[in-house]
Amino acid sequence: MIGAVRDVFKQTTIPYRTDVDTRTLSTFRIGGVCPLVIEPQCENELIEAIRICRLVGVRFAVIGRGSNLLFADGELKHVLIRAAALDALRPTQVGISAQAGCSLARLAHFAADRELSGLAFAAGIPGTLGGALVMNAGAYGKEIGTLVQSVTVLDICQARVTVLSREELCFSYRSSLLQARDLTVLSAELALPVRASRAAILAEMAELAKRRRESQPLQQPSAGSVFRRPASGEPMGKVIEELGLKGLRCGNAAVSDKHAGFIVNLGGATAADVLTLIEHIRKNVERERGFLPIPEIRYVP
């Protein structure tokens, strides 16, 4: 099936790579080989790539910087469509308009340069705007969803481009309608009505970056927090640490010594190592604390 879709892409001008080591596509540096990675350079190419995958009937996933992903070992069953090259951004009357592949760091600095406040929290999240909107990424009490004015999406089933408002997207903790429906993020309009000096925004970013460096294992490959916060609101890192699981190792993956909410790749970890650790943690938490943690990181089989 993937061979068939590869033949179709040969007839187009859309850039693609074959037999790609997925360790190069995620911050976890884990995974096997993806037979086909499509790298559209504009929205039309992204839409066309999705149309072709649907026409041939191959499974596909649109990805950003892979900072919330765990790719399977062995040969991937998905075609990956990497949206990272769609990274245009421009100021608008109310804030910023940006394409899905724009990195959050670039977006945050673009806002700071224009003295628009509200995105400092996002500067240290190593993803794209598209991935952040899907996950409703957040940090230090702020979430990207609160800044959304509208998101332009490709509705995959209807094969049409449509604009959805913040209300329609139902953002909540690490969740949005973009997860539940077959929607691909093309771009978004962010409303940033509060102004602050560039110096003040950069100072806030520096302070948050310092807090991250002090509390998170940024020197080791990971996909950020492994689990969503439970209903009690208690940080999962604290729960895992209290159960004595900090430092627990499976193969070359380990619960971080620095932040028990992270699993880190010690070098050469496999997806199986990470999945085994996740299951071990879930069972322990369920037995000792009475709830089953829900993974935040997304597994791509």
Ligand SMILES: Cc1cc2nc3c(=O)[nH]c(=O)nc-3n(C[C@H](O)[C@H](O)[C@H](O)COP(=O)(O)OP(=O)(O)OC[C@H]3O[C@@H](n4cnc5c(N)ncnc54)[C@H](O)[C@@H]3O)c2cc1C
């Ligand atoms: C060191 C570290 C720190 C982190 N800190 C935080 C944090 O503070 N807060 C936080 O919320 N997260 C954090 N994360 C997790 C991650 O960075 C965020 O979830 C980020 O928003 C994911 O963006 P991405 O572009 O990497 O998405 P990916 O990981 O590539 O994809 C994530 C999901 O979004 C989907 N997706 C991506 N782009 C699109 C698109 N254009 N259209 C439709 N679907 C799409 C993918 O299919 C996948 O389901 C951290 C990760 C790391 C490694």
